[in-house]
Amino acid sequence: MNIGTASELSHLPVKTIRYYEEIGLIEPTRSGNGYRDFSEVDVQRLKFLQRARGLGFSIEECRDLLSLYEDRNRASADVKALTRAKIQEVDRKISELKSLKRVLETLAEACHGDDRPDCPIIDDLAGKSDLDQD
Amino acid sequence: MNIGTASELSHLPVKTIRYYEEIGLIEPTRSGNGYRDFSEVDVQRLKFLQRARGLGFSIEECRDLLSLYEDRNRASADVKALTRAKIQEVDRKISELKSLKRVLETLAEACHGDDRPDCPIIDDLAGKSDLDQD
């Protein structure tokens, strides 16, 4: 099948699929006219990539997962370890964002938000405030 | 003062400061030897940028905040609106990450994580599992 069909089936943009070929994540064959020709297996790989990327795995992690996917003798522990590490990473990001949110909320609450120029948010960014963490 | 000093005072890498000059966020004068010469005001701006970036504002948002910072007639409402929008953005990211975490945890829990090849995580990525969302 052509790239457009593979794109629809995998929910990946055409451009992204070409990019994945460029970096060696898939290797579709070519038809006589030079068009990429995707097999069912290729589409499987694309769907796999689409899901794994959606779960926040980087391209390189996807490469690892793909080879585990295709290794009939893989240990499930390897996959689980990768997943656990990713969970920790997500956790770290969540708590970073939460503390960021707290700071922003403190600032927004302190700001009267009218047409007067006086603004605690700007003051804080300028390092003039009691809310200052520096 | 030289760029190294400005870097220490603002907690921004030297490279970043040069980059900020390139994109017009600061305009230090030059000494006779061609070295950048940073004033106290320049350092203020750099500190401001360091904080705002740390709070997740994009470069373009920082540009806006900087002009509000330097506009003595600004309305604090403008600043507050920007901050509120940023809070919403952070909130969105947090809930995305949380649902991502739930999926990853479900997968990790379902996986026995030993040396057998059978692995629900891989099965899900391959679209074979009951946990499938597609």
Next chain:
DNA sequence: GTTAGGGCTTCCAGTCACTGGAAGGTCAAT
């Protein structure tokens, strides 16, 4: 038969916010 359209190809450039490195000038101290 030819023309219009859509899909396909490659290649180059841009995104965001830096970061690294090379090649070379400047300065203070030894």
Next chain:
DNA sequence: ATTGACCTTCCAGTGACTGGAAGCCCTAAC
């Protein structure tokens, strides 16, 4: 005079695409 730290510019790379130009291919309608 020479080291070594610091400064300069310029070019290239990061991650994961995305946009656009120029041009080939295929089908269908007129």
